[in-house]
Each structure stands twice: as structure tokens, then as C-alpha cells.
Amino acid sequence: MSYPLSQGGLAVKKIGMLLASVLIMGTALAGCGSDGNSNSGSAGSGSTGGSPAASGSAAKDDHSKKLSLTMMVSTAAGGGWTDDHPMVKYLNDKFNVDLKFQWVPGDSYNEKLNVLAASNDFPDVFQIWDASTYSKWMKKGVFLDLKPILSDYPNIVNNVTDEALAMMNPKDKVYGLPMYAPAFRSNLSIRQDWLDKLGLKTPETVDEFYQVAKAFTTEDPDGNGKQDTIGFSMSISTAGEIIGIDYLKGAFGLANAWKLEDGKLVPQQTQTEEWKALATYLRQAYADGVLDKDFAVNKERDPWNKLEGNTNGIAEVNPNEVYKQSLPVLQKLAPEADIVQLAPPAGPTGIRAANTITSTTKIVLNAKLSEEKQQRILEIIDYMFSDEGYLWSKNGIEGIHYEKNGDTYEKLDAFDSDRPQILSTWFIRRFDPSIQIRLWDEQEYADKVMAWFENTEPYRWTNPAAGLISETYSKSGIQLDQKFTAAIVKVITGSEPVESIDAASKAWLAGGGDKIIEETNALYAELN
Template structure:
């Protein structure tokens, strides 16, 4: 595709897949299980799996970034299953997420990469791809129909040179952070869900000043946010978009515009947040909050509005909150309309890639792709999400029952942390109640009209790789000073000039050059 829409379609495809329309995104297989289905696969919808020779036992190494709980042991049932099925000795290297990039750099220094691993950072992916670290998978993919059939063409092409595939895309739901509100607080204060940013402010102010938790103490806040180490203001994308800011970049008649140059939009948003901070409506701790703290405070009965993951609302957030407030209820809130009617939601385009070591011989290349192809098949998709029948769940007629081993073994972590189909129901289990499934998927579907796409996702400027984070940190520090009342709103003009003169203009030039190559 030579049109600008090469990337834009990829982002649209993410949104369409989330609404259960993956086939419209240009690549998802029609045999992919319906997002609302929790049943086992039928025999008719399954593409044939690759039949490479597996008579020779191979040792394979796989490095995976982990979150809470860490990875599997070598004798884990899921590891044994893969070993037996593919005649391999699979050696996992489980690396905590906060030290994963550091581990990659150590491996790069010794030129000793595992057989298959993840690259989370787009700049690293671009740099190492050009150095020949990754295997070009394009000549092999036709032999693995489950893999090809359950990844959109646009996502497969993203960040890869035309005609080559050095990395497989890791799917992430575009709308995994959805805006939510305390319905019980609205009811107690006789308020309606806000539809505009002005109404949002009034509701948030009431949550702060009118004692919605009924404990007689001024210990509640309207909404919260955080500031990341890389210089991003997190948790308020719905407000950024409402005031006209881009999701990092916007396309203005074919030219990319960086959000850091949008002085007037930043001043309008900062003025709004400055008032909220002064009134105590905005969490006073936002400059030191960690990314999940606004959500933690929602679950802790102190915050009234926050972005949440629909997959965790009913299984974690509501039960946690109801231990403190038994009548509490969290519901979805549409993004509020800004002064000109703009409404946008937090929208993520995953740039994580799964790569194979370029040094692998053909036997290992194909064995690894067999394993991945299996995970994308109907059978493997069920396995990767739910575990092993008889070990992690049982089937009774048309119903399924989770066994205790599922919680102990956590068989789903490979699909959660490593690679999975393009399907928003990735965290839906066979035994989940249909009413629950419908509620979760409704959050994704309801947010789809408010997609806030970044047309430059995956385009890595050389200057940004060298100094972009430092520039963003300085720029955001200036914005924070305005919000907290430590600098005038007009100082944002100086912050924009400093960003541009410090390297921002070069980033804009280089990113637009990369963008032009897509036309």
C-alpha cells in the first residue's frame, strides 16, 4: 500500500477488531472465534496447521517480559505440553518488565540473544532491525496459515520494510483504558453522568466537596492523573483530546503536527486543570502518582472518575471497592465533549514486536513458528487462554468449570504477556458467564466511536531516539508547573519554543520524512 492510509488503516483495524469486526480490518481470519463466544472450537473452522518435521528434538530459548507473579517453572504443565507436542526442550527466560530493556542491552553487548524474544521499544526495534539482529520471517509465513490468518495485514506490515517481516505484532486492545465513574456517587448526590467538560468539572467538584462516601470527612477527589518517567501525562487522554490535543501526532493535510507544538490547546487544557487543582477537584498528588494510582484510588473509595481496564472492572475493581463500600458501583462513562465538541478516548497502538534471532538455523526457525502458529489456531487459542482440559478446567456438557489449578498455575500468562490473536476477548475464559462477557465487550464497543489515533505510531525519528524523552520530560515539567500554579499559563509558549529549538523541529522534520515514505 502506497497511500498514507497504510498506517491509519492499521489503527482503524485495531478499533474495528475491538468491535468484533476484525474481518473488516483487512486481515483477521473469518475462522477466528467470535469475541462473545466462550465455546470450544469447531472442527470446520480450523485452518490446517503446518506439518514441519519434528522428529529431531530441539532446545529453544524464549525470553518474556513478566509482571506480578513471575513466570512458569521448567516443569510447569503448560511447558510440558509444548515440549511434548513439538518435541522441544523449551527454556524460558522470564525477565521482570521494569528491567527487561536493561536485560536486552546486556544481551546486545554480548551478542547473545535468545531464539525468540520481545522488543517493547520501537526505537530499539528499528535500530536492531537495521543491524540485522532479527530474522526476516516473510519467506516462511505462507506455511503458517493460523498465524497469518489471525493478524491484520496492516499490523504485520507496521514498522517493517516493504516486503519484509522482521517482527510479529503483539496485539493489545486499542481501548484497554476506558473512562469510568462511580454510579453510586452520582445517585447519592442526585447527579447525571456528565456529557461535556464543563459538566465533567461540576460533577468532579461535587465528588470532592459534597461527601459522596458519607464519612463526614473531606477525603474524596473528583479525578486524578499521573506523570510518567518518560514525560507523559497519563490518565486524562479524554481531556487532552477534548481540548484538541493530538495523540502524540496529528495529520494536517498530509503533514504531521507534534502535540508539543499545540500551544493554544495546551494553554486551554492547562487552564482547566489549573482551576481543578486549585479547587481540589484534581488529585493534589498527581505529580508524584505512579501510573496506576488513579485507578488504585478509585478502587480505594477515594477517587470518583478514572480510566480502567474493562477486563478487570468486574473481577477486580468492583469487588475490591465493595469491600470498603458494599453498595459501590463502577460504570462506563463516555468521553466528555470539549469546547468545540471533540470527544476522544485513550487509544493505544501496540508497537511491541516478537522477533526471532537471525542466527537461527532453519530447523529452529520453523519449530518456533510452529509453536506460534499453534497458539493462533482455534485449538491453541483456547489452550493459551484457558490452560489444559482436565488440569485447569473441565467440560460438563455445554458448560465449563474452572479448576483450582488455573489460579495456581496461571496457564494464561503466555497469551497475556507474549503473543495472542487480534481479538479483544483475549481475557475471556471458557467458563465466564455470557452476561459478564457481554458487559466486558460492551466497554470496548462503546468506546470505538471515540478512537484517538496516532498516525505516526511506530515511526522512529533518529533525533527522538537520542533526546526525545529528555525533551518531553522538560516540556511536561513546564506544563505541571502551570497546573500547580507555579508558573503562568503564558509560560507554555516558552515551553513550546524550548522543545522546538532543543531538537523538536528536527524530530518533526525526520518524522515527516518517514511518514512521506508511506504515501
Template structure:
């Protein structure tokens, strides 16, 4: 994981099209699922004219560092690396660092002053080093790379978190309303229940799922819903819709023009905690919610042990539903819109695009240009197809209008660039050429249905030095108090003390800093 490898990134998809299966060369495309013919004019922005070839005559080594998740990164001899090396006359190397050690690795590099040519950063590290002269301002260069200007969210996203007039990073795209509740419709039908509309409905349905043997196995072995904590244990996962229904803000929100934290919303917190405590005490909420790993609720849904889960739609159709069908062939899931809270509020899990890709300002102009050419290609029509599906004839084949995945796709995982590093703003970023059209339509419908329920963190792109330094510690302390209430170990009113302690430990200072930063954005 800690040695330089040839290329990788975040992902789910890759794409490509070729003049012939044997060549392994992707052809230009129009829309993702409608490849253009091989004779279509080049839309990629990749070098093609003789002058452009002259710019590529010197072979350059490009080093990129990315976060590695399950399964690690690409080995040095991956076909995707070979293809890009040849296309751009480069020796492309990726240093794959596991998510658990990534921050530590960055700090070591910062101490030595030796950063890679390009690397991925989370919000805190980006803001920490943004004004240190480490990152290349890409704004003056963008005119030469039209795909980067067009396909990465435009000026708003390129400017995000940089000083006015500077573009110090590219965004790592995440679908804002990426997740949605899915509910076992076959369980509803078996128990004679209607789709829940309100939180009260939600509770009654999930209690029935827990108590009325919806799977018909004669055992008391199901829960209504589950949850987990985030990896850093500062918040919950899988139940944002319940928090939003009670009027809690998404970490940070606005009230009367001021930035507030959910940690300071006494009434809303106590209402939410009372709901969760009741669900826990009555066996409606998964008893292991506080020790679950992030993916455990999904695994339990797939295993038929939970009736509602917060899922990513494309992952649902590609993975969760097939796994559920193996357990229960009659299992049927439909989308459940966020339940309405006591005052009619609704919201769903909403991502902020705070992961950023930067280019090292210290590398020479030739390397800067070659990286920009590479990145511009990756978000072009052709590059988007390549990074979502792989190389035609290697990772998939095309016969007429039909596309078929080949075994090498799962072995080579050509999607890692798109999945773990750089990809265009594309709702279908996780959809492949061979995916069933009905499934694709269903995924897009889920995304469209969730769009009206955005629940935005207003401080996502703002900086608070105190939050960066101490926020995780005081948030974890607060979560410990909240979990004790939910598990019945402390009364609900004890949250008043937890709120005051959070403020005293640094919450008030963090709130002040975020308000000052927010006011600067309003000028």
C-alpha cells in the first residue's frame, strides 16, 4: 500500500470504446450509454495534432497519491495504466495509502516538504495548507483544458474553498442526495401495512417489522431499522432522515441568519433522543447500533434482518437486491421518501463536495501541463467512458448495440480512477455500459425523488481552526452522552448538560469561528 504503484482512484465505473476489439483502444462517446461511432470526431481534448504530439515527446513520470479502500489499488501492470502511459507518454505511478493511514502519510510528507505531483485531500487538510503555496492555482491554465472547465461543476465548484479568484483544487464529485431509505414492500404487504408518511407511521411500521414476524420464520429475529456511527464516531449513519424530521441541522445549519450546530439544539435533540430511546427499548432499533461498523446495517438488510435501510440506489440494484434475493427470492424493496416530522420537516442525507484533488505547485511546467492533459482527458466523453467501464475488448465487448462485461473487469477493477480520484459531475457515475436500462431508469428515479429533500451542511466549505484542532474530540464526547440516553442509561434531560459541556469544551468558539467565516462569504 505504501509504495508507488501505477495509477488508481475512487470508484465505481470506467468507460471506453474502441475502433476494434483487438486494439483495446476506447472510442469517443456521446452520452454515457450511447457510444458514438468510431468515426466520430475527437471530443476528448487529448493530444491528436502534430503540435500536440510534440508536447508529448518527452516521457514524464507522474506520481499521484490516493486513498485506498477495500481491495487496495492497482498493481503496476494494470491494463489501464498501460493504456494511459502509452496515450500520454508517461510513467504513471499511484501511491495507494489506506484510509486509516492517509492523514499520517500526508503529515510525514508535509514535514519533509515532499508531496506527490497530485494528491487527494479532505477538507481540513486542504484548508490547513491552502495558503502555504503548496497547491497550483489552476485557474490561469483552464482555457487550454475545456473538459475540466465544463465537466467539474463549473466556476462554483472550482472556486469552492479557495480564495476569491483562485482555483487551488478540483472537486471529487459526490452525488448530493446520494442515499435514500429503502423499505421491504413484501413485509408491508404481508402485515397489511401502508407506506409510512410521517415519523409516527415510520415508528408503527418498524415496530411491526420487529414484532410481527414479517419473514415468517417463527422467530423474533428482525429489527425495524438499524444505524451505526461514522468511522470517527462523531455522528450517526443511516438515520439522517430521522434527525432532519426533528429539525436537527446537518452538522451545521442556519437559524435567524446565524450558523448553529446540531449539538446546541436542546429541544430538537431531546425529541430525537426520546424517539430513538423508545425504539431501542422496544426492540425496534437494532440493539447493536452503537457498535455497528458503517456497512453493518446494509449487511443486515441484505440478510433479511432489518426492514428499512439507508442505501445508495445504484449499489442497491447492483449488490443489495441480488444478495437479498438469495436469502428471500420474494424480497421486494421500494424507495421510502423521508418521513415528515412533527412540524412537517423532511430531509435526506446530503453530501458536501469537500474532498479536493490538488496539483503540487512545485513541479515544473511540463509536468503541470501533462497532468492537466491527463485530467482533461479523464473527464472527457471518451475518458469518462474509459474510467467507468474499462477498455473495450479487455474489460467488456460490444456486439451491435449490446455490451457484455468480461471477467477482466472484476479482476482489473478499471473503475478505480473514477471511484477513488477524479470523475466528472455525472449522476450516472456508477452506471456501466452493460447495465440493464430498467435498472438505470430506476436509479435515476430514486435520485430525482430525493432531490427536493436536500439537507445541507452550511459550514461544509468553511474553516474553523478550533474545529480542526479539537472538534473530533468534543463531538465524540457529546456522542457518548447521547448514546447513553438512547440506551436508557441516562435520562433525556441529561442532554442539557451534554450541550453545555460541548459548548464549554470548545463548541462556542467553533460556532463563533464558523459564523465569522460564513459572514465573509456573504460580502
């Protein structure tokens, strides 16, 4: 069904109460959700920051000594802060540090890491985006084991799930803190105004989905007298994966990369019957023009761009961007347009599955750090997970980036120019899908955004092998996946028969897939 986004469920109630408490108390709590797996405390349980009491034989850091710290962060558009940025100065003053950020563009981040590895000269704290690199360097002793000291930092412990903390780490070891990403960052959406104009009901099954998508293609939903719209779209990633249709992959029984069967991990490349069923469906959609004819050359965001461009009727979108970007952009072209959430359609056996992300990015500390540097860095991170620090990392500094007017908050121009939120966006943050909701956002808006995350929870489609990267996969896995996906694309476009998927699966296994399965299962056994 499509969801009335003004309603919210549990997550909406949580954030509603929290934002209400901000207005009543004046000190601000902006979010208290989780990603649905939390079993180690709620996001609202943090303290107001400051130094924890040290345990064991470690002396408590009293901040009397100024420490020089280096932090390397992968950046996106706009780059990072200058050394004299208000947010940097705030941390320097609060923790008596001289914090030097190394802002590295995302497309060259791994290259930078390899240069540092060659000289064995790592920053004090940095990110590891690549799971295979994390595993390899962890075994070489590059990272500090945080397990013995983590209990001294309650805001971290109470706002990171046990599952995420354990993922990719050996038993009883924590070599890296997880960087949270909302599990349902990409949610299925549909043009409600197109449904209404064509007199269609919200699709509940893959068959109904097909009929609606076909009507979007053939019945002129934009009213311009031309057949220039599409039902749905998808794209091919550079890593050799069909993306943008996880809701259909799951509906036809495919695993989210891997599935656990009788205690063994099984890759989706061996699920030939499920692939043939999905490919048959997509082949017909392509032939009928229901599926975007340009899917094979689309860039990752193109299906979403085409939704915003008034040509695509169904697409995965980010709830945090629907009301502030997608809908305003679309309504410039079609003023009456309306984008609503769509539940994943049920497949032939009743399965419904949503795009589900498991972040494998880790925040690590250099194993060579002195004890006082270890404490000071973890105090800074712990502060960012506290109630006070969480507000600071999301909204910036009161009086500079926003101001409080009675019971309301007003964003100041410096928020847009300073971008004080980028550390929470690019580095580390609480396990809370409301990370992009600001103090000045209206309650109605917050409720609508949070409803998307809450409504998708029943369709969680997990990958039990997330973060397990075998040696063979590191060497040749992407090339194998690209060849396998190329074979699927040929079936969808009609240049090869559906039965050719059997041969593609065998080629994947023979080319190294068998070894990937063996090694991935060994890694799984080692960490579980």
C-alpha cells in the first residue's frame, strides 16, 4: 500500500516527543531512534558530554596538557572545513587540543590510505571504507583494540548497537567503531498524482506493479499528449550490480548478495531459478517499454533524476531528500505532482523486500597512539554521541549557525556557508535515522520523514555476509560480478535466452566464485 506520510508509528512518536522536549526544556534533544537492531540502549540515554571516569589502571585525562591530534575524513562535494572554522575551534577549546583535519576527496581516499600504509604513517584517527582493507590491516596490528577501554565512554556504548559493534571484528575485539548509515536510505516511491489521474489503485503485488508501470508508460500520465514516460528504471553500478530494483530482487527470492542456508552462506549468483524468474519479468518489461530502455547506461542516480524530471513514475528515493529536494524540483515541472511511499510489491511466494543497507565503514584509532591521545580522541567521539554533542554535530553552534526564539529555532545563513553538519554526515554519528532533521524543522516534516523509515522496517532484507570480503573477491570478485551482470543484461534486453543464466552462474563459479564461497564461509565461521 502507499502510506499516509503524516502518520508515523513508533519512530515518529519517538522523535515527536524528543522535539517537544527540545521546545520545553530549551536544551535540545533532536532524535532518539535506532536502525531497528539496537539492543544496547536508546539514543536518548546519553549524558551531556565531558570526560568519562577512566577504568582499570589508566589515569583520568584532565585535559591539562594540550594535544595535537590528526583526523582524516573522506569528503564529498564542497570539501572540508578550514583550520579556523568555528566547529574546529569549538572542539579545540572544549578538549584542549590542536585538531588537524585531513580532508581527502572520496574518489582518492583509498589511494591516500595506501600511500600512508607504504610509509607506515597513519593519522591518529581515520576512516576505513573498504572492508577488505579493514580486515587486512586489522590483522597486521594497524588499529587500536578499543574493547578494553570502550566501557569508559557510555555515550558511544549506549548509542551503537551490539550487532554493529561486533560486525567485522573478531570475538571480544573492537578494532573499529561503525559509521552508521540508515538501513532504509533508499525507499520505494510512486507518483500518487499519476495513479489518481489514471484511476489506478496502489499496486500490492509484482503483477499489479507491472500493470501500473505499464499504464504509466502507455496512458500519458503527464498529459502532454506524448508517450514519453516510463514505469520504472534501474541502473548498473561500476561494481557490476543491478541497482535500484532491490524490491523486485527480493520479491523473486534473491538474496541481498548472500543468504544463510543450513548454516552456510550462499551467494545470489548461484540462485539461477530466482534469477531466471526475475529476468523473465524484466525482459517483458523491457520489451513493452515499461522498464527504462536506457537502464544499462544509466548512472546510479538517474532513475531518481528521472522521477524528479517528470518522466519516471516509480523510483527509490532518500526520505531525507523527498520533501526538501525531489518534490520541489518535480513541482516546478508539474505543480500538482505528489510523491508518496510505496510498500515493496509482494512476489510470487508473497515475499516483500526493501533496499536494506548495512554500513561496513569503520572509524579506527592508530595503534601507536599514546594513552592520553587514546582518551582524548574517544572523549571527542563520546561527546559527539552525547545529547549535547549530537545537537552540536547536527545543527552547529547556537548564535552562529542557529538561534533560539522563544520555543522555536531559526537557521542562520552561516549554517549554509559553514556546513557545520558535515562531520556527522561524513564521519561518525549516532545510530539514528533522524540524523538530517534539524532543530528548526517543523514537527510535521519530521513526522513525515520518520514515517518512511518506520514503514519500511517490516521489509528489512539483510545481508548476513556484510563486511566479509574474501581474498579472492578482493582480487577478482568485481570482474566476476561484472561478467555475471552483463549476462543478465543480455537476457533482459532479449539478445540471449533466459536459460543462458545457468551458464553465467557456472562461469562465475569456475572463474573464482567457488573460492569466494569457501573463503567467505571461513570468515563467517571465524567471526561468529
